[in-house]
Amino acid sequence: MKIEVLNKGHQPLPQYATEQSAGMDLRANIDAPITLQPMERRLIPTGLHIALPAGYEAQVRPRSGLALKKGITVLNSPGTIDADYRGEVGVLLINLSQEPFVVNDGERIAQMVIARHEQGEFVEVEMLSETERGEGGYGHTGVK
Secondary structure (H helix, E strand, O other), X not given: OOOEEEEOOOOOOOOEOOOOOOEEEXXXXXXXXXXXXXXXXXXXXXXXXXXXXXXXXXXXXXXXXXXXXXXXXXXXXXXXXXXXXXXXXXXXXXXXXXXXXXXXXXXXXXXXXXXEOOOOOOXXXXXXXXXXXXXXXXXXXXXX
């Protein structure tokens, strides 16, 4: 699938690391390092503007290495970029560690996954069909 991209930054375009990769790394596009203090969140620019085909979204997700090693994650994970959005792709990072974390220009800060989606239409009814699970909520499945 071809995705139109306008790169207003100075980083290379995202690319897949391997032939089987689901996500492309997004890089910080900043003029100076940004220090995230513990529990601080910041919107980090990427310089990228994209035009997705109708019926697709881009999901911005954490990088597992940053989460495991540094406690850095994407706050609204996964963040959704809609097909009709044309603004800059930003990554909302949060530092969940107890140490300051420095985001440097060009650093791989998140990954972006392109996914197909459907739009649903709600139809009001008087009653829903019965299932084995019924109204069992969080943690219900697998409990006897």
